[in-house]
Amino acid sequence: MAQEHGKAGQPSVSIGFAGNPNCGKTTLFNAYTGANLKVANWPGVTVEKKEGRFRLHNHEYRLVDLPGAYSLTSYTMEEQVTRQYILSDEVDVIIDVADASALERNLYLTLQLIELGKPVILALNMMDIVEKRGMEIDTHRLPEMLGIPVIPVSARRKTGLDILMHAAAHHHGQGEEAMPLIHHHGGAEGPARTSATRHKHQHHKEFAMVYSDGIEDKIDQLMERLEKQYPGLQNPRWHAIKLLENDPEITKAFPLEGPAVLDRSYEQDIINEKYDFIKEVIDEVLVNKDKKAAVTDRADEVFTHPVWGLPIFLLIMALVFFLTFTIGDWLKGYFEWGLEVFSGGVLSGLEFLQVAPPLISLLVDGIIAGVGGILTFLPNIVILFLALAFLEDSGYMARVAYVMDGIMGRLGLSGRSFIPMILGFGCTVPAIMASRALENKKDRFKTMLITPFMSCSARLPIYVLFSQLFFGGYAMLAAYSMYVLGLVVAVLVALLIHLFDRKSEEEKALSGGSALLIELPEYKAPSAHTIFIYVWEKVKDYLTKAGTTIFVASIFMWFLLNFGPQGYSQDMSQTFGSQLGQFIVPFFAPIGLGFWQIVVALIAGISAKEVVVSSCAVLFSVSNVTSPAGMEALSGVLASIGFGPLNAYALMTFSLLYVPCAATLATIKRESGSWGWTLFSAAFQIMTAWVATFIVYNVGALFL
Amino acid sequence: MTLQEGMPGGRYRVQGTALPLGLARRLQALGMTHGCPVQVLRKKRRGAMIIKIRGSRFALGQAVSTRILVEEE
Numbered sequence: 152m153a154q155e156h157g158k159a160g161q162p163s164v165s166i167g168f169a170g171n172p173n174c175g176k177t178t179l180f181n182a183y184t185g186a187n188l189k190v191a192n193w194p195g196v197t198v199e200k201k202e203g204r205f206r207l208h209n210h211e212y213r214l215v216d217l218p219g220a221y222s223l224t225s226y227t228m229e230e231q232v233t234r235q236y237i238l239s240d241e242v243d244v245i246i247d248v249a250d251a252s253a254l255e256r257n258l259y260l261t262l263q264l265i266e267l268g269k270p271v272i273l274a275l276n277m278m279d280i281v282e283k284r285g286m287e288i289d290t291h292r293l294p295e296m297l298g299i300p301v302i303p304v305s306a307r308r309k310t311g312l313d314i315l316m317h318a319a320a321h322h323h324g325q326g327e328e329a330m331p332l333i334h335h336h337g338g339a340e341g342p343a344r345t346s347a348t349r350h351k352h353q354h355h356k357e358f359a360m361v362y363s364d365g366i367e368d369k370i371d372q373l374m375e376r377l378e379k380q381y382p383g384l385q386n387p388r389w390h391a392i393k394l395l396e397n398d399p400e401i402t403k404a405f406p407l408e409g410p411a412v413l414d415r416s417y418e419q420d421i422i423n424e425k426y427d428f429i430k431e432v433i434d435e436v437l438v439n440k441d442k443k444a445a446v447t448d449r450a451d452e453v454f455t456h457p458v459w460g461l462p463i464f465l466l467i468m469a470l471v472f473f474l475t476f477t478i479g480d481w482l483k484g485y486f487e488w489g490l491e492v493f494s495g496g497v498l499s500g501l502e503f504l505q506v507a508p509p510l511i512s513l514l515v516d517g518i519i520a521g522v523g524g525i526l527t528f529l530p531n532i533v534i535l536f537l538a539l540a541f542l543e544d545s546g547y548m549a550r551v552a553y554v555m556d557g558i559m560g561r562l563g564l565s566g567r568s569f570i571p572m573i574l575g576f577g578c579t580v581p582a583i584m585a586s587r588a589l590e591n592k593k594d595r596f597k598t599m600l601i602t603p604f605m606s607c608s609a610r611l612p613i614y615v616l617f618s619q620l621f622f623g624g625y626a627m628l629a630a631y632s633m634y635v636l637g638l639v640v641a642v643l644v645a646l647l648i649h650l651f652d653r654k655s656e657e658e659k660a661l662s663g664g665s666a667l668l669i670e671l672p673e674y675k676a677p678s679a680h681t682i683f684i685y686v687w688e689k690v691k692d693y694l695t696k697a698g699t700t701i702f703v704a705s706i707f708m709w710f711l712l713n714f715g716p717q718g719y720s721q722d723m724s725q726t727f728g729s730q731l732g733q734f735i736v737p738f739f740a741p742i743g744l745g746f747w748q749i750v751v752a753l754i755a756g757i758s759a760k761e762v763v764v765s766s767c768a769v770l771f772s773v774s775n776v777t778s779p780a781g782m783e784a785l786s787g788v789l790a791s792i793g794f795g796p797l798n799a800y801a802l803m804t805f806s807l808l809y810v811p812c813a814a815t816l817a818t819i820k821r822e823s824g825s826w827g828w829t830l831f832s833a834a835f836q837i838m839t840a841w842v843a844t845f846i847v848y849n850v851g852a853l854f855l
Numbered sequence: 856m857t858l859q860e861g862m863p864g865g866r867y868r869v870q871g872t873a874l875p876l877g878l879a880r881r882l883q884a885l886g887m888t889h890g891c892p893v894q895v896l897r898k899k900r901r902g903a904m905i906i907k908i909r910g911s912r913f914a915l916g917q918a919v920s921t922r923i924l925v926e927e928e
Contacts, residue, residue: 221881222884224880226880226881253909255886255909256886256908256909259886419883423883423888423889426888451896451897451905455905457897457898549914550914553903556899556914557899560902560916560917566914566916590878590881661875665902667903667914667915668878668916668919670885670913671905671913
């Protein structure tokens with residue numbers, strides 16, 4: 152056991168948090184660690200790993216949030232990660248977070264965790280919901296039947312938290328023997344005890360989960376073989392059970408010599424017997440099963456209504472964007488004012504100190520204009536992510552998959568593909584990662600291809616700036632239209648692929664409808680703490696991006712636009728940037744973007760889409776591009792080169808659809824595992840953007 | 856009968872599935888084992904339905920629900 156000692160000789164306990172998706176595990180984890188987290192990926196895979204530390208009563212605790220899982224097979228990456236981590240020496244105690252209002256299903260994972268052999272503590276979350284429904288759980292009998300401590304907690308109300316940690320520290324020190332297992336199985340022990348050959352061992356005092364005689368016999372045989380062939384193997388019983396289940400990973404890692412013990416896979420039998428035992432547990436510990444109609448059922452009457460479900464969803468999304476634009480723009484005004492004061496202060500300060508003009512230009516026109524311009528969009532982005540976090544944490548997001556399933560089915564996708572698409576309104580990177588939840592590989596690739604067309608928050612600054620510049624009172628409409636256009640393009644692309652697609656074997660086995668399968672969690676009042684941490688993570692990412700990618704891109708742009716073959720130059724047409732832009736202009740001329748400055752901004756925008764805006768600030772040397780004065784200056788410069796409203800709309804369209812940012816490309820590479828696919832995806836997006844902008848520009852030109 | 860033919864509000868028992876192995880195991884891990892009661896909560900005219908098994912709700916697409924065999928309780 153990894154009994155490390157923290158500073159000042161305090162014992163340190165490593166705790167892994169395991170649990171089903173939607174069981175409140177993350178809320179509980181956040182209640183301990185707060186925003187003080189280390190977020191990284193598990194080695195080798197793109198599953199997020201969250202780690203936090205805290206101290207309580209002389210103990211230092213290291214908490215690791217394991218991916219949500221329903222079981223511990225090796226079918227999915229998340230389950231493999233959880234299993235391998237628990238088996239490693241890195242973890243001392245496992246806290247299994249269970250949604251008490253869905254105890255029956257949650258106990259299935261609990262039984263598997265217990266079988267892994269590490270100390271397990273069951274944290275019964277959402278007891279308040281259980282009580283509200285008039286149900287009761289016998290928290291005295293439950294630990295007796297499972298042989299592990301059971302602690303009722305409420306992650307939302309923050310009750311039971313200290314007791315849970317105390318139990319973890321205590322349980323870790325004592326080992327498993329401390330908990331007695333008390334089963335009342337009467338004369339004939341165990342479920343399904345009908346076979347004539349009685350199993351020779353009485354396991355009920357050792358293990359919570361005891362199988363039928365036939366299976367226990369097989370486990371014994373396998374254990375004997377395993378112990379002989381792999382001496383020193385820890386927890387041979389678990390390995391034997393996995394071999395019986397024909398688990399691909401364990402079967403490969405521990406091949407058995409000699410005659411085969413297994414005539415078939417016993418996986419289904421093992422699952423059934425576990426659920427049989429869970430039924431026994433539930434019958435004994437759960438009183439007044441679900442008498443009152445749950446709030447969730449009443450809410451679902453509305454939100455998943457066959458007719459009104461879809462309009463309600465569209466209304467909710469319209470409200471989200473309305474809030475993003477109105478409240479966001481109102482707050483943005485204050486940020487702009489602050490930036491103007493700051494920029495002016497720095498400028499006069501530097502001039503007073505008689506700093507060399509190129510350096511002043513770099514600081515004020517390059518860095519402050521570029522990075523500052525992006526920071527003023529922070530309010531819009533905070534509100535958008537607040538709304539998305541609210542939809543996710545309340546439990547509504549999963550319903551969207553159901554509501555959209557019919558429409559998505561016509562595009563050859565399951566309703567579940569729509570969740571990555573909505574998240575794509577926030578940021579494409581987590582959206583691409585969310586496509587992992589799709590079981591079918593082809594669906595995943597298709598979703599990854601169309602998700603970047605959903606307008607992410609990084610593109611918002613481009614719309615806001617150019618629509619305010621050129622469309623006056625219709626600015627909001629112009630910006631809205633981009634979101635609709637992105638959605639329409641995504642749908643058309645999915646439809647085209649569906650029409651030309653030949654079905655694989657797996658899909659043939661599931662043809663004739665969508666293969667949607669998603670849990671619909673109970674609705675709940677979103678936890679302010681969880682939402683705060685979710686939004687804070689995004690804001691941190693945004694600020695980091697402004698401080699790194701956009702900072703570097705702004706300096707680089709400033710360099711490109713102030714230096715040419717002859718060195719530092721005040722005349723921008725003599726610079727490297729201008730020469731590069733003019734070289735590529737012919738490609739952009741047919742779509743109304745044949746201006747070298749715009750071309751340079753778009754190329755720079757591949758680093759991050761906000762850079763299109765920050766580059767314009769640098770390109771046209773407008774120090775505070777989002778303020779009224781700055782906008783006037785910019786529109787004046789643009790008008791002088793012949794860039795009008797139609798060109799602005801073409802620019803918005805192209806920005807919406809062309810190559811997603813570098814971070815997204817890196818995510819697509821990681822998730823698809825293929826450079827070929829990533830390059831194809833980027834090329835496909837440039838092509839789509841060009842064609843769509845060509846249509847917009849040329850059709851628009853007919854009317855103007 | 857298949858689960859797809861179930862009526863909203865109806866209670867059924869699972870008799871078996873005709874699904875690819877991975878999906879079948881996933882459903883079993885979620886508690887949809889042989890003989891387990893399942894309740895149909897809502898159903899769209901074409902397509903997806905919401906069911907309740909062992910106290911949790913799931914949305915199922917048509918391709919899945921037409922391949923789950925049930926009998927009336």
